[in-house]
Amino acid sequence: MNILEEAKAREAGLIVMGTKGATSSRKLLFGSITTEIILNSDVPVLAIPQDSSLKHFKEISFTTDFHERDLGSLSQIVELGKLFNSNIRVLHVAEEKSLATEIKFRGFRELVREQFPEAPITFQMLMDDDFFVGIAEFLAGHPTHLLVMTRYKKNFWQKMLTRNHSKEMGFYTNVPLLTLVGDSIAPFEMPSRSKKKLKNNSYVSFALPVKVPAADRSATR
16 A cells, blocks of 8 residues: 555545655655655645754745635645744745736735734745746745645646756755645635625635535635
8 A cells, every 4th residue: 555545544634754855966856756645645745855954833935826725725824823833924926027916916915914814924926937946045045944835736746846956955955845735625715604895895705615525616716
């Protein structure tokens, strides 16, 4: 029985992997087994690099591309943060600054602040045409004890996990990575029964952040 089968049989809620990279050159993020687990697991995976010193999760960085389920992912991180008295950074990498990107960034920030008013969350929009480099360069200058990403498209993750990361390895080999499974996260609902009016008089609605049968899940538009 392999790791994924064992996790399913035991109804595990999290898989924790220790990793030291695929090659001595350290150009790949993780070894082949960890990469396979991250790409195919139905539950979150915490990958802990050999060179990391995992003592606490005081500083957590959460990446977002403003996906409709990212509020659900962030709600899980807020709960995790309560256990460790963590500060949470929400990071978005944009190729260039534009009105559309600014609207999405500010809108997401407003929603998060409304839903988690007591949570110690800060926001940062990074400018870089390479997501991996942008995140690495930012976090290299900011103490981070856990990086959180949500897995949606496998092709993106295959690119991330198998590409040559020689330029960014100074960061990636020291910070644990928690991968959430986007398809298993129910969209987040705002506190009103149906819709909530925002400051600009527009309305948004989300589904409740609970586990529901796949057939009953509906995406927010």
